[in-house]
Amino acid sequence: MASLDSILKPVIDDLKAKDIYWKTYKLESNSGAHGVVNGKKVLMFGTNNYLGLSNHPEMVEAAIEATKKYGAGSGAVRPIAGTMDLHIKLEETIARFKKSEAAVYFQTGFAANAGGIPQLLDKETLVLSDELNHGSIIDGVRLSKAEKGIYKHCEVQDLAAKLEEAQKSGKHKKIWVITDGVFSMDGDIAPLGKIQEVCSKYGAYIWVDDAHGDGVLGSHGRGIVDHFNLHGKIEAEMGTFSKAFGVVGGLVSCSSVMKEYMHNKARTYLLSGSAPPATVAACTKALEILEKDDSLVKKLWENTEYFKEKLSKMGLDTGNSQTPIVPIMTGDSTKAKQLSAGLYEEGVFAVPIVFPMVAKDKARVRTQIRADFSKEDLDFALEAIEKVGKNIGLVK
Ligand SMILES: Cc1ncc(COP(=O)(O)O)c(C=O)c1O
Incomplete structure (x- = not known):
């Protein structure tokens, strides 16, 4: 039999030949606005730490205190002995928030x-x-026995046509519609209000993945359901603590019955060790900070508007962005790579996004704006973008 490595190696070589091989960047600092990547000081335009919360002193303190009191690990899966009072408090805090x-x-x-x-x-x-949904949704759907359909990205008419067709066929007892809230490559927002209207007409349930809307959309960063004022009308608002909330962990806001169902059925919940005390306490603190004070969310949007306006004055295309995810569209992938490399030399970290992550002619450098950038930081990056953009013929 061939050695395993001799089977795996050609696959890796093929990724390299197609230029879709991931070279991991080494972050040698915290995830703050000013970071150190591969030995160089840079402004961090490439993380999901939109509010800069990962370094918030109150969250760090909460993590330390929880570790001192409860230890480094939880010791079990949630249903056995891995549900600490900390986990219960976090779930209550998420529901309140x-x-x-x-x-x-x-x-x-x-x-x-x-x-x-x-x-x-x-x-x-x-x-x-939605055809552009995140890979974790795709995998979740693949693990199910349901009949699967895809609708065109954010096209409510196409969704309505598919719902109509399904209703006529009378084949299904349940219909679920699943969409990202904010799409991570383009920064556009799913038209959840219209999606909800059409779903309610056909009796379909909605699961919305608010990973990039948590901490960003809605009042105090409450997310996409709050943004569209759809409280009580969406069956499941899923989200994450790994982005604007600055820690790690997934969440689903739902009814009490759905919670009980998930606590008894979801295999990743039942069969995998629960999150450690430090993580859980920091997550709770992130929500408590945002509940008290929305200044970080406001600053994030101020920074985003300032940055986008300046890019547009430079004649740059930011695609369909409606959020702090701001792609600088370059079209071809070579230009995206040149722009990213040039920016890194100037001290700005933002990664190129190329095929197959996006269509071949839709390459871009993705910038992600944060609340903890100062105006000087933004101006520094804008100057670098203009300089490198001119060198590669992107800016006139
Ligand atoms: C839209 C979306 N959903 C889900 C996830 C997964 O979240 P987590 O990092 O908490 O596993 C991500 C993260 O990349 C995401 O962008």
């Missing part, structure tokens, strides 16, 4: 999608998924 009846905390957002979704979709279900 999200204004939902109840909430479930998972170890990661990936675990929430991959573990939660399949338990809701049985073989009598039709699931309709």
Whole structure:
């Protein structure tokens, strides 16, 4: 039999030949606005730490205190002995923050999608998924026995046509519609209000993945359901603590019955060790900070508007962005790589996003704006973008 490495190596070589091999960047600092990547000081335009919360002193303190009191690990899966009072408090805090009846905390957002979704979709279900949904949704759907359909990105008419067709066929007992709230490559927002209207007409349930909307959209960063004022009308608002909330962990805001169901059915919840005390305490603190004070969320949006306006004055295309995810569209992938490399030399970290992550002619450098950038930071980056953009013929 061939050695395993001799089977794996050509696959890796093929990724390299196609230029889709991930070279990992080494972060040698915290995830603050000013970081050190591969030995160089840079402004961090490439993280999801939109509010800079990962370094918030109160969260660090909460993590330390929880570790001192409860130890480094939880010792078990949630249903056995891994539910500490800390986990219960976090789930109550999520529900209060999200204004939902109840909430479930998972170890990661990936675990929430991959573990939660399949338990809701049985073989009598039709699931309709936006074509640009996140990979963790795709995997969750794949793990289910449901009939699967895809609708065009954010196109409510296409979704309505598919729902109509499903209703006529009379084949399904349940229909679920699943969408990202904010799409991570373009920074556009799903038209959740319209999606909810059409779903309510056809009796379909909604699972929305608010990973990039948590801490960003809605009052105090409550997320997409709050943004569209759809409280009580969306069956599951999934989210993550790994982005604007600055820690790690998945969440699903839902009804008390759905919570009880997830606590008994979701396999990633049942069969994987629960999150450690430091993580859980820091997550709770993140929500408490945002509940008290929305100044970070406001600053994030001020920074985003300032940055976008300046890019547009330079004649740059930011695609469909409606959020702090601001792609600088370059079209071809070579230009995206040149722009990213040039920016790094100037001290600005922002990664190129190229095929197959996006269509071949839709390459871009993705910048992600944060609340802890000063105006000087933004101006520094804008100057660098102009300089490198001129060198590669992107800026006139
Ligand atoms: C839209 C979306 N959903 C889910 C996830 C997974 O979240 P987590 O990092 O908490 O596993 C991500 C993270 O990349 C994401 O962007």
